[in-house]
Amino acid sequence: MAFDFLKNIDLKKLGKDLGTNLSAAAKAGGRAVRDAAETVAEKNRELAEKNRLRTEIRNAEKDADRAYLALGRHYYSALRDPENAVTEPFCEDIDAAVKRIDDAVAALEAMAKPAPEEQPAEAPAEPETPAEPEVAPAPAEEIAAPAPETEKEPVADESENLPFAD
Numbered sequence: 100m101a102f103d104f105l106k107n108i109d110l111k112k113l114g115k116d117l118g119t120n121l122s123a124a125a126k127a128g129g130r131a132v133r134d135a136a137e138t139v140a141e142k143n144r145e146l147a148e149k150n151r152l153r154t155e156i157r158n159a160e161k162d163a164d165r166a167y168l169a170l171g172r173h174y175y176s177a178l179r180d181p182e183n184a185v186t187e188p189f190c191e192d193i194d195a196a197v198k199r200i201d202d203a204v205a206a207l208e209a210m211a212k213p214a215p216e217e218q219p220a221e222a223p224a225e226p227e228t229p230a231e232p233e234v235a236p237a238p239a240e241e242i243a244a245p246a247p248e249t250e251k252e253p254v255a256d257e258s259e260n261l262p263f264a265d
Contacts (some may be wrong), residue, residue: 179190 174186175190175193179186181187
C-alpha cells in the first residue's frame with residue numbers, strides 16, 4: 100500500500116513536537132512583533148526630538164532676525180556714516196525704498212479724494228414728474244470716507260517700539 104509508512108509514525112511524539120514547534124513559532128512571532136513595536140516607538144521618539152530641535156532652531160533664527168532689524172534701525176537712525184563705503188549703499192537703498200513708499204501712499208491718497216463733479220455745459224432737460232419730496236444727496240466726503248470701525252492699523256514689529264527706532 101501507498102501509505103504503509105504512516106504505520107511507523109508515533110502520533111504522540113508528532114503531536115508533542117508539533118506543539119513545541121508551534122509554541123516556539125508563536126514566541127518567535129511575539130518577539131518579532133514586540134521588537135518591531137519598540138523600533139517604531141524609538142523612531143517616533145527620534146522624529147519628535149528632531150522636530151523639536153528644528154522648531155527651536157527656527158525660533159532662534161526669528162529672534163536673531165528681529166535683533167538684526169533692531170540693530171539696523173538703530174544704526175540707520177543714530178550711527179549712519181555717509182563716509183562708510185560698506186554701509187552707505189544699504190542706507191541709500193533704504194532711503195530710495197522709503198521714498199517709493201511715500202510716493203505710492205501719496206498717489207493712493209490722491210486716488211481716494213473725490214474728483215470735482217463736472218457738469219456738462221448743456222444738460223438735456225428732464226421731463227417733469229410729479230413732485231416728490233427731494234432728499235439732499237449725501238456729501239461726497241461722507242460717501243468716500245470709510246467707516247472708522249473698518250479701518251485697521253498695521254501690525255507693528257516689536258523692533259519698531261525701541262527708543263532708537265524712527
